[in-house]
Amino acid sequence: MRNLLAIEDLDRAEIERIMERADSFAEVGRRDIKKVPALRGRTIVSLFYESSTRTSASFELAAKRLSADLVSIKAAGSSVDKGESLKDTIATLSAYEPEAIVIRSPHAGAAKLVAGWTEAGVVNAGDGKHEHPSQALLDVYTLRGRIGDLDGKRIWIVGDILHSRVARSCALAFRLMGAEVTLCGPPTLIPRGAAPALGCEVTDDIGDLAEADVVYALRMQRERMSESFVPSIREYAARFQIDGRRLGPRQLLMHPGPVNRGVELAPDVIDGPNSLITEQVRSGLVVRMAILYELLAGGDRLRTARAQGGDELPAPTPIGEPA
Amino acid sequence: MSERPISTLDWRGAGAAPERDLILRNATVLDPRAGIEGPHDIVIRDGRVAELAAPGAADAPGAEVVEAEGLHAVPAFFDPHVHLRTPGREDEEDIETGTRAGAAGGFCGLLAMANTEPPVDTPAAIESLRERAGADGSLPTGFLATVTRGMRGEELTDMAELADAGAAGFSDDGLPIRSARVMRRALQYQSLAGRRIALHEEDPELSGGGVMHEGTVSALLGLEGVPSISESTMIARDAALAAYEGARIHVQHLSARESVDLVAAAKHAGIEITCEATPHHLTLTDEEVRSLDARFKMNPPLRSEEDRQALIEGVRTGVIDCIATDHAPHSPEEKEVPFEQAAMGVTGLETAFAAIHTELVVPGVLDLATVVGRLSAGAAAFGFELPRLAPGAEANVALLDLAAEWEPGVDGWESRSANSCFAGRKLRGRPLMTVAAGHVAFRQRSFAMGVAS
Numbered sequence: 001m002r003n004l005l006a007i008e009d010l011d012r013a014e015i016e017r018i019m020e021r022a023d024s025f026a027e028v029g030r031r032d033i034k035k036v037p038a039l040r041g042r043t044i045v046s047l048f049y050e051s052s053t054r055t056s057a058s059f060e061l062a063a064k065r066l067s068a069d070l071v072s073i074k075a076a077g078s079s080v081d082k083g084e085s086l087k088d089t090i091a092t093l094s095a096y097e098p099e100a101i102v103i104r105s106p107h108a109g110a111a112k113l114v115a116g117w118t119e120a121g122v123v124n125a126g127d128g129k130h131e132h133p134s135q136a137l138l139d140v141y142t143l144r145g146r147i148g149d150l151d152g153k154r155i156w157i158v159g160d161i162l163h164s165r166v167a168r169s170c171a172l173a174f175r176l177m178g179a180e181v182t183l184c185g186p187p188t189l190i191p192r193g194a195a196p197a198l199g200c201e202v203t204d205d206i207g208d209l210a211e212a213d214v215v216y217a218l219r220m221q222r223e224r225m226s227e228s229f230v231p232s233i234r235e236y237a238a239r240f241q242i243d244g245r246r247l248g249p250r251q252l253l254m255h256p257g258p259v260n261r262g263v264e265l266a267p268d269v270i271d272g273p274n275s276l277i278t279e280q281v282r283s284g285l286v287v288r289m290a291i292l293y294e295l296l297a298g299g300d301r302l303r304t305a306r307a308q309g310g311d312e313l314p315a316p317t318p319i320g321e322p323a
Numbered sequence: 324m325s326e327r328p329i330s331t332l333d334w335r336g337a338g339a340a341p342e343r344d345l346i347l348r349n350a351t352v353l354d355p356r357a358g359i360e361g362p363h364d365i366v367i368r369d370g371r372v373a374e375l376a377a378p379g380a381a382d383a384p385g386a387e388v389v390e391a392e393g394l395h396a397v398p399a400f401f402d403p404h405v406h407l408r409t410p411g412r413e414d415e416e417d418i419e420t421g422t423r424a425g426a427a428g429g430f431c432g433l434l435a436m437a438n439t440e441p442p443v444d445t446p447a448a449i450e451s452l453r454e455r456a457g458a459d460g461s462l463p464t465g466f467l468a469t470v471t472r473g474m475r476g477e478e479l480t481d482m483a484e485l486a487d488a489g490a491a492g493f494s495d496d497g498l499p500i501r502s503a504r505v506m507r508r509a510l511q512y513q514s515l516a517g518r519r520i521a522l523h524e525e526d527p528e529l530s531g532g533g534v535m536h537e538g539t540v541s542a543l544l545g546l547e548g549v550p551s552i553s554e555s556t557m558i559a560r561d562a563a564l565a566a567y568e569g570a571r572i573h574v575q576h577l578s579a580r581e582s583v584d585l586v587a588a589a590k591h592a593g594i595e596i597t598c599e600a601t602p603h604h605l606t607l608t609d610e611e612v613r614s615l616d617a618r619f620k621m622n623p624p625l626r627s628e629e630d631r632q633a634l635i636e637g638v639r640t641g642v643i644d645c646i647a648t649d650h651a652p653h654s655p656e657e658k659e660v661p662f663e664q665a666a667m668g669v670t671g672l673e674t675a676f677a678a679i680h681t682e683l684v685v686p687g688v689l690d691l692a693t694v695v696g697r698l699s700a701g702a703a704a705f706g707f708e709l710p711r712l713a714p715g716a717e718a719n720v721a722l723l724d725l726a727a728e729w730e731p732g733v734d735g736w737e738s739r740s741a742n743s744c745f746a747g748r749k750l751r752g753r754p755l756m757t758v759a760a761g762h763v764a765f766r767q768r769s770f771a772m773g774v775a776s
Contacts, residue, residue: 008543087659107661108546109615128663129545168545192548193539 001294003115003122006131007172015140015176017298021290022141022283028065029286039068042296043098047089048125049075049105054257054281055125055134059102062288068296071096086110087117094118099296103127121295129165135256136169138287140177142280143214146252151178154211157200158240159218159264160189162229166256167218171198182212185240188229206239209246216254217242220264237263244268252276326708328717329401329432330370330760332463332491333456334422340370341762344383347722350391354398354712355692365396367718370761374714389756391722395691398710399431399719399757403701404496404521404575404599404647405672407433407464409455410448411440416652416739418452419459421672424650424738426765428672429721429754431710432463432702437474438497444469444480446488453489461764465491465705470509470520476501479509482516492705494521496575499557501527506561510570519597519705521573522561524582525623529553534663536578536609536624544615546662549624551579558582562589562596573704574598576649578623580633587642597704599647600634602675603744606682607631611744617658617665618744621651638697639689645700648675652740670738674731674745676723680752691725720758727753 001014028036044063048056056072063070073093084092086105093101094117101118103111104125111124126132143150155174161167161183171181175198182201183194195202209215220240222233230236243266247253253265253275261267269275330337347365352375354360364381366374374381407421416424418435425433435452437443443452449466456464468490472478474497482493493509493516500506500522513520530553535541537548558574562585565572577583577600589596603621608628611619619625637643651668658665676698683689699710699719710719732746757765 085656085660105661107663108544109663110661112615113659113661128661129547131545165545168543191542191545192537192550193542197539197542 001298004133004291004295005111005115005122005124007133007136007169007176008131010133010176012176015137015173018137018287018290018294019141019144021293022286025286025289025293035065035067037067038293039063039066039296042068042100043096044068044070044100044102044292045093045096045098045120046070046072046102047093047104048073049103050126052104052126054284055104058281058284058288059123059125062285062292065285065289066292068292071098086113090114090117094120100292123291123295126165129163131169132165133169134288134291135166136173137291138280138283139170139216139254139256140173141287142254142276142283143252145279145283146276147213149178150174153179153213154182155179155214155216156182156184156209156212157216157218158184158206158209158242160220160224161185161194161218162189162191163221163224164218168198170216171200175199184209186230186236189224206246210248212251214252214254215242215247217264219256219258220260222260233263240264241266242269244272247274249274254280257281326703326706328708329463329702329710329719330717332432332465333453334460334463334759335458336760336762336764337457337463344368344373344386345758345761345763346381346383346386346388347391347396347720348381348388349378350394350396350722352396352712353692353695355696356398356709357711357713359712365712365720367720367758367761370718372712372714372716372718375712389722393724394755395723395725396712397695397721397723398699398712399721399759400429400676400698401432401700401702401707401710402430402648402650402672402675403434403573403645403705405433405435405650406438406652406668407435408652409439409452414739415654417459418455418464419461420737420739421650421652422456422459422461422464423765424670424672424736426461426757426759427737427754428675429723429757430462430672431719431721431757431759431764432465432707434465434467434491434701434705436494436496437467437469438495442469442474443467444472444474446481446484449485449488449490462759467492467494467496467521469493470495470500471505474498476505479505479512482509482512486516486518490518492519492521494523494575496521496523499523499525499527503560503564507564507568510564510568510572513570519571519573521575523575524554524557524561526553526557529556534620534624535612536626538609538627540609540612544612546612551581551626551630554579554623555581555585558585562594565596566592566594571595576601576604576623576647577634577637577643578604578626578630580630583633583637583642587637590642597644599645599701599704600638600643601647601649602671602678603669605631605634605638605646606678607744612662615662617660617662618669618742618746620662620665620667621649621669622667635683635688639693643697644704646675646679646694646697647701648672650738652738653742654740658742668742670736670740670743673737674743674750676754677729677731677750677752678745680725681750685751718758718761721754722756723752724755725752727751729753
């Protein structure tokens with residue numbers, strides 16, 4: 001794997017490989033000393049053009065756990081603030097010869113553009129409303145940890161599909177792993193053409209939610225009301241909020257965070273026994289370690305380096321050795 | 324209103340007829356409107372088609388003779404919709420580079436839009452542009468003025484005075500005229516000002532922040548879509564207004580099936596409405612946007628295959644009167660950015676014929692005669708004489724090599740900008756020479772020539 005830009009680019013085998021790699025890092029996480037020297041001497045740039053808590057924190061922590069050198073740049077206070085174009089920013093950062101660039105952008109396709117401008121491996125940490133592949137991978141990992149294979153499982157993604165990169169990446173990833181996906185939300189918040197585009201069922205009737213094995217709720221932003229996507233947050237909550245009545249005892253609950261308590265989720269289910277929300281955050285760290293490792297030390301990257309006859313990357317240090 | 328010769332537009336060649344005669348020897352002549360099809364020598368003298376002689380028979384002392392065996396001579400194309408970016412964005416295009424690009428594409432005349440910086444909304448601006456075209460234009464070039472002052476959609480420009488100053492028509496292209504009241508006043512006033520009003524039809528409320536066609540591809544990419552009805556609902560409004568006022572409108576760059584249906588119905592009802600489609604809308608769909616490459620971003624957007632088929636059918640039946648490029652040059656800085664941030668528009672003059680020939684004529688979807696006819700029909704929509712190859716007609720000729728295979732952009736562009744959606748594709752068919760009002764406006768560098776003794 002050279003870059004991680006979109007779930008759309010992946011096949012099932014590539015996802016399986018990341019899952020297995022994440023399993024091995026989970027084992028490391030149970031040790032006293034949680035740091036391994038796998039990416040010692042490699043430079044990773046984290047470039048965030050949008051605010052983010054868990055994605056940026058977990059990528060940065062993942063890089064540190066792997067002993068990489070990390071440069072972390074937020075748009076505010078950087079040259080981006082001074083009107084520098086994305087292309088120029090990438091040219092500047094590439095001069096430091098990073099092995100990987102993790103980028104979050106408010107614009108679809110930004111990570112793909114960056115991949116065309118740099119030698120570094122590029123990780124899309126969210127590009128506009130397009131994709132958020134590392135989120136989908138950690139969600140697959142979380143679910144596998146709880147219910148095993150996703151083949152034939154029924155997963156409902158509920159809420160603001162239109163504005164959600166998480167919905168797009170998750171729908172594609174869940175389907176790739178064999179699950180049946182239903183998108184559910186108000187008709188104004190489901191993009192025209194979503195069913196054929198994403199290969200999902202689409203409904204605005206939450207009445208059949210009981211058929212789901214997993215309910216994946218999306219964040220509902222309050223701004224959507226002023227844009228007349230929904231008449232009011234109150235009406236949205238009445239129709240689509242996941243609460244103790246709608247969520248059955250054998251149904252699992254997921255959410256990418258941050259949660260609007262009392263809007264898309266009722267407080268009782270957030271902290272209930274069916275909730276995987278905290279587990280998702282925990283998975284985020286090991287899955288992002290696995291992504292960085294696959295990009296910087298995985299087989300493809302080594303082969304590419306050798307084929308180009310350039311300075312060969314040193315073989316990755318075995319995971320087991322302490323840093 | 325009688326039709327004006329294309330040569331009444333301003334350009335470098337205006338006024339003086341070339342000294343030497345020109346003979347296109349043994350060309351395969353195709354002029355669907357004049358009903359001419361077959362091998363002839365075309366003799367061009369004093370700016371006109373003097374004679375269609377039997378192949379190899381024409382002779383004129385001192386004439387330049389172009390051996391055109393195996394090449395098609397067709398009425399040169401006329402593009403009623405280009406952006407020459409002058410004044411204000413000469414870093415992207417100017418009259419010299421834009422008309423050279425047009426000549427290289429087989430065009431004998433261009434009409435430039437008024438959405439420059441600042442917009443062309445005063446007689447002085449029109450006069451200044453005409454003067455520039457007279458000095459720098461490789462082709463007869465007309466300039467439209469805006470319908471509303473500053474393209475703000477509020478007050479009408481001095482349309483009658485602008486027409487007197489030589490405005491070739493009126494358009495707020497780039498923006499729709501939001502207000503139905505302002506639109507109605509413009510159509511009423513047209514009977515005083517004359518000239519066509521060309522309309523960029525789009526409901527900004529429905530388009531919102533859309534950056535591509537609303538459909539399965541936009542759903543997959545998470546990009547905000549521009550629905551097809553954003554275009555068709557405005558066409559419906561303006562066709563109704565034109566009918567009510569007895570006015571004459573030209574609808575620019577049709578992109579959606581619904582729009583073709585509406586124009587067909589309006590024509591059937593006797594409304595004076597003409598319309599155009601672009602080479603990119605006729606040959607590409609929103610599937611191209613999967614690449615998130617901003618070269619495929621334009622307004623209106625590339626739409627679905629169903630829409631494309633409706634446009635092709637419109638060209639075939641004549642519901643779509645003409646093909647226009649909407650040549651819209653942009654600097655690399657405006658395109659080498661994420662899709663949502665990129666400027667809208669693609670260049671088109673140098674690839675128009677080749678793209679349509681490759682995608683529609685070679686596979687047998689449209690015949691060559693139809694395409695040649697539609698590529699020049701934009702002249703009539705704006706009150707100019709149609710290019711013809713009959714003896715006595717103004718000599719506007721494109722010499723085409725239908726077998727030429729080439730990759731646009733590989734040898735650079737005549738245009739100052741490179742934002743073509745056909746760059747790097749293998750295209751078949753290419754203009755080798757363009758004659759505008761009797762002058763050689765363009766000659767492909769590799770194309771040999773000779774002078775009769």
